[in-house]
Amino acid sequence: MKIKILLAEDDPDFGMILKQYLELENFEVAWFQNPEHIIPLLSSDFTFQIGILDIMMPNIDGFSLAKMVLQEKKDFPLLFLTAKNQKIDRLTGLKIGADDYITKPCDPEELVLRIKNILKRTLSATTETYIKVGDYALDTTKLLLSHPLGNTRLTIREQELILYLLKHNHMTITRDNILDNLWDTNDYFTGRSLDVFISRLRKYFSHDPEIKIQSLRGIGFEVDFPNS
Numbered sequence: 001m002k003i004k005i006l007l008a009e010d011d012p013d014f015g016m017i018l019k020q021y022l023e024l025e026n027f028e029v030a031w032f033q034n035p036e037h038i039i040p041l042l043s044s045d046f047t048f049q050i051g052i053l054d055i056m057m058p059n060i061d062g063f064s065l066a067k068m069v070l071q072e073k074k075d076f077p078l079l080f081l082t083a084k085n086q087k088i089d090r091l092t093g094l095k096i097g098a099d100d101y102i103t104k105p106c107d108p109e110e111l112v113l114r115i116k117n118i119l120k121r122t123l124s125a126t127t128e129t130y131i132k133v134g135d136y137a138l139d140t141t142k143l144l145l146s147h148p149l150g151n152t153r154l155t156i157r158e159q160e161l162i163l164y165l166l167k168h169n170h171m172t173i174t175r176d177n178i179l180d181n182l183w184d185t186n187d188y189f190t191g192r193s194l195d196v197f198i199s200r201l202r203k204y205f206s207h208d209p210e211i212k213i214q215s216l217r218g219i220g221f222e223v224d225f226p227n228s
Contacts, residue, residue: 002028003049003050004029004030004049005022005027005048005050005051005052006038006050006051007019007022007030007032007051007052008032008035008052008053008057008065009033010034010035010054010056012033014105015031016031018031018108019031021108022108022112025112035057036059038069039060042072043072050077050115050118050119051079052079053066053079053080053081054080054081054083054104055080055082055083056082056083062080062082063092066080066096066097066098070096075155077099077118077156078097078098078099079098079099079100079111079115079118080100081106082102082104083103099118099156100114100117100118100157100183118156129141133162133205133211133225133226134208134211135207135208135210136205136207136208138159140159140163143155145162145204147208149207154204157197158200161178161182161198161201164178165201165213165223165225166225168223170225171223172219172220172221172222173220173222174220175191176220177220178194178220179191198215210224211226212224
């Protein structure tokens with residue numbers, strides 16, 4: 001069965017190129033030039049496995065559309081397309097809950113690689129489905145981090161980062177190792193996006209003072225999760 005991609009891109013030329021290339025790569029693509037046409041799908045038979053959203057679109061921008069999608073489909077993986085090489089766009093997308101981003105005009109092969117990496121993380125089964133993390137419990141099948149004071153729905157990338165940190169518990173992890181293993185690339189923007197994710201995880205785990213994710217300047221991070 002083909003992977004179904006939701007593509008929101010108002011540029012007719014670029015959208016057609018992406019659609020044709022992705023279909024050559026054996027994906028099934030539903031392309032929408034008007035993002036308003038996607039909204040009715042959220043409450044009906046939404047059968048997509050991943051969404052690719054352009055940020056700059058008329059009527060509804062990509063960020064607003066992403067919020068609507070994630071409100072209804074909390075664990076739905078999203079990749080942003082941006083024509084602007086600006087830090088604020090990338091960081092805003094990551095804070096909303098996007099799994100990745102790529103700047104237009106993009107290399108179609110790189111886009112396909114990023115899509116496949118996201119899908120590999122999304123569709124692969126985790127050996128452990130319920131993990132105790134200090135005062136928290138992580139349900140990897142539901143992407144749910146539970147605590148007596150409240151639950152947090154995670155994105156694919158957030159859960160992946162938590163699992164990677166747990167795998168390296170009581171160790172010093174370099175930034176390069178995290179970026180090379182989880183982001184598959186290592187540049188200024190991915191480094192900044194890692195900082196966003198780390199800050200988010202610190203907030204999620206703030207109810208357990210025994211959980212520490214300490215930054216080591218110029219090196220990376222030292223993690224300390226209480227032993228189960």
